[in-house]
Amino acid sequence: MTSDHEITEGLRKLGIEVMDLESMKREVRIVRQIGKGTEGDVLLVLFRGEKAAMKVGSFGYPFLMRQVEVMAKVDGAGGAPRVYAACSDRPVILMEYCEGTTLDKFYAIASPADRIRIECDLRTKVVELNAAGYGHGDLNFSNILVCGRPGEHEVRLIDFGNAALMSSRNKNSDLLVIEKRIKFLQAGCDD
Numbered sequence: 724m725t726s727d728h729e730i731t732e733g734l735r736k737l738g739i740e741v742m743d744l745e746s747m748k749r750e751v752r753i754v755r756q757i758g759k760g761t762e763g764d765v766l767l768v769l770f771r772g773e774k775a776a777m778k779v780g781s782f783g784y785p786f787l788m789r790q791v792e793v794m795a796k797v798d799g800a801g802g803a804p805r806v807y808a809a810c811s812d813r814p815v816i817l818m819e820y821c822e823g824t825t826l827d828k829f830y831a832i833a834s835p836a837d838r839i840r841i842e843c844d845l846r847t848k849v850v851e852l853n854a855a856g857y858g859h860g861d862l863n864f865s866n867i868l869v870c871g872r873p874g875e876h877e878v879r880l881i882d883f884g885n886a887a888l889m890s891s892r893n894k895n896s897d898l899l900v901i902e903k904r905i906k907f908l909q910a911g912c913d914d
């Protein structure tokens with residue numbers, strides 16, 4: 724089994740800044756909680772004066788750091804958040820804050836034209852992520868954010884806790900799942 728130290732070294736090699744919790748605390752100011760998922764809490768923080776999302780994992784160090792590895796490797800594909808820093812002694816990471824709303828909430832109030840645009844962008848982002856070598860594996864609404872100003876909306880896929888290297892096993896899974904999600908959204912609106 725890979726030790727936490729080996730994981731940390733791997734992250735450093737991927738160009739991720741690694742620091743201990745005490746150093747991270749000095750650089751961070753908590754603004755508010757933005758998410759509570761199965762894997763832990765997500766906080767909006769100021770990191771060196773800039774907005775960032777801080778994920779505090781509850782499934783242990785290797786689990787969260789694997790997500791960091793995936794985010795670093797896909798390098799923004801699918802709108803994946805950029806990683807700013809990872810903690811060396813706790814399952815805590817700092818990443819780009821994707822300010823926006825979940826796809827279902829966006830869809831509920833979007834114009835028909837915006838809905839079509841965002842459906843297309845969702846497909847594009849999934850294809851982009853898959854082309855970068857990873858299947859997401861958990862494309863529920865809370866992991867699909869719509870960000871950006873009106874008219875410039877774009878999809879950002881987050882939460883790489885179930886991501887896996889593309890293989891014959893997950894080849895079309897993400898695409899099948901999002902088609903189901905899109906159908907579900909379309910069925911809920913009658914205009």
Ligand SMILES: Nc1ncnc2c1ncn2[C@@H]1O[C@H](COP(=O)(O)OP(=O)(O)O)[C@@H](O)[C@H]1O
Pocket residue numbers: 757758759760761762763765776778804818819820821822865866881882883884
């Ligand atoms: N980088 C981010 N930017 C903005 N909001 C985020 C970000 N990461 C997570 N969140 C928010 O926190 C919630 C939980 O985060 P997530 O990574 O999906 O955790 P879990 O693995 O527990 O589901 C998300 O649904 C989203 O609302």
Ligand SMILES: [Mg+2]
Pocket residue numbers: 760865866882
């Ligand atoms: Mg999630």
